[in-house]
Amino acid sequence: MKEHLIFTGKKVVRMALLLFCVSAAAFILVSVSPVDPLQANVGQAALGSMSREQIEKLQEYWGAESPPVERFFNWAKDFFRGDMGISLLYRQPVSKVIGEKLQNSLWLMMIAWLSSGLMGFLLGVLAGFREGSILDRIMKGYSLVMVSTPAFWLALVLLMVFAVWLKVLPVGLSVPIGMEAGSVTVLDRIRHAVLPAVTLSITGIANITLHTREKMIDIMESDYVLFARARGESNWSIVKNHALRNVLLPAITLQFASVSEIFGGSVLVEQIFSYPGLGQAAVTAGMGSDVPLLLGITVVSAAFVFGGNLMANFLYRVIDPRIRRGGAWG
Amino acid sequence: MEEKKIILDIRNFSVSFHQYEKGFRKTELAVIRNLDVTVHEGEMVAVVGSSGSGKSLLAHGILGILPYNAVMGGELWYDGELLTEERKKALRGNEIVLVPQSLAFLDPLMKIGSQIRRGKKDRESREKLDRIFAGYHLKKEVQELYPFELSGGMNRRVLVSTALMGNPRLVIADEPTPGLHMDLVRRVMSHFRELADEGAGVLLITHDLEQALEVADRVVVFYAGTTVEDAAASDFQSEKTLRHPYSRALWRALPQNGFQFIEGVQPYVKNLPVGCPFGPRCQFYTEACKEEIQSREVQGGKVRCTLDLHTGR
Numbered sequence: 186m187k188e189h190l191i192f193t194g195k196k197v198v199r200m201a202l203l204l205f206c207v208s209a210a211a212f213i214l215v216s217v218s219p220v221d222p223l224q225a226n227v228g229q230a231a232l233g234s235m236s237r238e239q240i241e242k243l244q245e246y247w248g249a250e251s252p253p254v255e256r257f258f259n260w261a262k263d264f265f266r267g268d269m270g271i272s273l274l275y276r277q278p279v280s281k282v283i284g285e286k287l288q289n290s291l292w293l294m295m296i297a298w299l300s301s302g303l304m305g306f307l308l309g310v311l312a313g314f315r316e317g318s319i320l321d322r323i324m325k326g327y328s329l330v331m332v333s334t335p336a337f338w339l340a341l342v343l344l345m346v347f348a349v350w351l352k353v354l355p356v357g358l359s360v361p362i363g364m365e366a367g368s369v370t371v372l373d374r375i376r377h378a379v380l381p382a383v384t385l386s387i388t389g390i391a392n393i394t395l396h397t398r399e400k401m402i403d404i405m406e407s408d409y410v411l412f413a414r415a416r417g418e419s420n421w422s423i424v425k426n427h428a429l430r431n432v433l434l435p436a437i438t439l440q441f442a443s444v445s446e447i448f449g450g451s452v453l454v455e456q457i458f459s460y461p462g463l464g465q466a467a468v469t470a471g472m473g474s475d476v477p478l479l480l481g482i483t484v485v486s487a488a489f490v491f492g493g494n495l496m497a498n499f500l501y502r503v504i505d506p507r508i509r510r511g512g513a514w515g
Numbered sequence: 516m517e518e519k520k521i522i523l524d525i526r527n528f529s530v531s532f533h534q535y536e537k538g539f540r541k542t543e544l545a546v547i548r549n550l551d552v553t554v555h556e557g558e559m560v561a562v563v564g565s566s567g568s569g570k571s572l573l574a575h576g577i578l579g580i581l582p583y584n585a586v587m588g589g590e591l592w593y594d595g596e597l598l599t600e601e602r603k604k605a606l607r608g609n610e611i612v613l614v615p616q617s618l619a620f621l622d623p624l625m626k627i628g629s630q631i632r633r634g635k636k637d638r639e640s641r642e643k644l645d646r647i648f649a650g651y652h653l654k655k656e657v658q659e660l661y662p663f664e665l666s667g668g669m670n671r672r673v674l675v676s677t678a679l680m681g682n683p684r685l686v687i688a689d690e691p692t693p694g695l696h697m698d699l700v701r702r703v704m705s706h707f708r709e710l711a712d713e714g715a716g717v718l719l720i721t722h723d724l725e726q727a728l729e730v731a732d733r734v735v736v737f738y739a740g741t742t743v744e745d746a747a748a749s750d751f752q753s754e755k756t757l758r759h760p761y762s763r764a765l766w767r768a769l770p771q772n773g774f775q776f777i778e779g780v781q782p783y784v785k786n787l788p789v790g791c792p793f794g795p796r797c798q799f800y801t802e803a804c805k806e807e808i809q810s811r812e813v814q815g816g817k818v819r820c821t822l823d824l825h826t827g828r
Contacts, residue, residue: 412620415578416677417608418633426634430624506624506661 192502200491204484208264209257211483215476216253260480270477274469279481282466287485289359290455290462293378294447297385301447302440304386305393310432312394313401314424324394331391336450340384340457347380354380357459381458385450392446393439400435404428437500444493448486519555521595522685522716523577526551528589530572530581543586544785547572547740550589551810551817554685554716559708561719561727561748563765564737565781570720574689577718578613579603593685608633609681614707616690618670621662628658631677640680647679651706671695671703678710686710686717692726704730724751724765736762739781739792742810745817758818761793791820 235243263270269279312324331339348356355361359377360369404410405428413423452464459465463482470479502508528550531543546569554560564570575581577591579600591598593606603611622630631647632640645655651672657665665673671691678686688707692700700723708730711717721727727734728751736744736759744759754772757763767775779796788794790805797804803821810819 408615408617408620409622411575411580412613412615413622413633414580415575415607415613415615416633417604417606417681422634426625426630427622430622434624507663510661510664 196495196498200488200495203491204487205261207487208261208480208484211480212253212257212260212476215471215474215479218471218474221474256476260477264480264484269481272470272475272478272481274473274475274478279477282478283463283481283485286461286463286466289460290451290464292374293382293385293455293460293462294451296378296382297389297451298440298444298447300382301386301389301393301443302436305390306397306432306436306440308390309394309397309436310401310424310428313398313432314405314420314428316398316402316405321398325398328391328394328398331387332395334388336384336388337453337457339387340381340454343380343384344457357457359460359462377460381451381454381460384454384458385447388450389443389447393436393443396439397432397436400432401428404431407431434501434505437504438497441493441497441500445490448490519557521553522556522593523552523554523718524590524592525553525573525577526590526592528552528573528576528591529587530569530576531586531588532582533584533586545740545787547576549741549810549819550737551742551745552718552735554718556684556716557711557714558733559711559717559719559731560733560735561721561731562735562737562742563721563724563727566722569740570722570737571689574613574687574718574720577603577685577687578607578611580607610683611685612678612681612683612687614674614678614686614688614691616693618662618665618674620674623662625661626658627660627662627665627673630662631658631673631680633680643680644676647676651676668699671699672706675703675706683710683715686715687720688717689720690722691719692721692723697726700726701729725769736765739787741792741819742817743793743819747816750816756814758813758816759793759820760797760799760822 260270269283271277272279272282275282308324308328312321315321344356347354355377357377359374361373361377410423410427413427418426448464451462452467454460455462455464456468463486467479467482467486469475470482528547529545530547531545534542534544550573552560552562552573562570562573572581572585576585576587577598581587593602593611596602598606607613621627628644629636632644644658648655648657653669653672653676657669657673662670674691686707691707692703695703704726707717707719711732719727719731724734728748731748734746734748734751735742736746738761744757744762746757746762750756750758751762751766754763754766757766764777766772768777777796782788782792782795788805791797791800791808794800794804799822801821808819808821810817
């Protein structure tokens, strides 16, 4: 029990440090960015026609006057109290904006995360079990091509084929254009999420397939599989009793570590499909110098990715008997 | 003594590997050639050879678990019938069993009990395992442990237990006592001796002549992939009753016989000399040794040499 407490304590401290560093880095980057918040958000022409007092008022609103370090710590202090600030662009509390966007994104990311994990695992196990077979070679070739394909390019190709030529799926957004929010059905939402989710999954599947396959090959060449075979265990028995057990551990780590990749990929994909998710909001916030929103998104995503890795660590401790029962290994 | 039935008869067995050299040239690497071993029921035969002589491949060949790029030659007879790949599949783990050299051959994530039972949960297998464990003085709780939790004293008995889940008539022990203390070696060997005394044939594959002589009935000396001599264990009591120069060299290398070693090293399979593989290191090397040498029966044993040291012919 004490061990678990120490483990959890260490992780909490590490998470706090990480979040601090990530938000500081993000803040420094926006501070040195050449984007003038006034010009970016009010527009060159409008800025020219404003009076000096109006401009000063605006500058105060954007906080362009006070020194950066002071601004950062002001933000951090409020954040610590649970106040993430007001988004300058959306004119709404940051927490509310993030909540809305995250809902859209989560739905997308969950589909991509689960399907890439399950499919990747299945394909990897199949390919690795029969290394060198035709199935394995097809799978490996496909995965290598897909891993080397940039997600944004794949997104464009899918967009062209399914939305422009075949016209079976919408070009973008998360709900049909010009429709009242109340009359949007679940089916509409699914139809709009298909293309971005598929794009995200395809690259994810390839990655997980390749890793699982590699691990599976190691297992099939291991002494314990050889011995199982010598003891007359059938192929199915070897897969069921030994291969799955042993390949599942690294697969779990990989699955939770891939949260970061899905998160990163979603920024690009959402941008291309104009999908109003967290990724797109991050881009908008960055381009528009909306510091509170950008920092808020940065911290939330960092926490997510950290949470993913933490889950992997934690599950490992629960599942692997060498760590669970042999203290020396932990 | 009545004539015991031959359980395993290996005739002119060979294993070679396909390899691709420098890109595309396909070569065949013969790791085992001209291997002859017979094992009778109730008999313990030790195949003794130094490390890297391809001994494990013999075990894998009998069980049909050689890697896919290996090619087998010669004939394997089991219980009077040719041992085909189909028969191997049907018999392994049941009549023909392997006792591995270390815990690395057990799945690290599967509990000992269900692993030995091969995942079976029926009452019969449970009771059988309980009996086997009781016979080896292993507590029932050991079944709930994972391989990494076993103590050094337990793991040998656990490994031997894996062999008993079937109804073994041929037990193959591949280097079952690597780096163990002599007391422990004796104890492990006694387990195999028991199996032989109960009627199973035991094929012990080892690099340790000393421990082989402790328990085995017969010793087959293996050098660079070839069996050079097949002798009764009692023949090793004196150098004079041994037939092959390499067997004599092994005998002289035993601690009690002066720890003498001979010059040179066992050749790598790629650079084997034509004819007798031991030739270049042998004091009796002649032109006749450079040809294919047939195995001869001499004084109740077999030798593959142009000269029989025992009779001087």
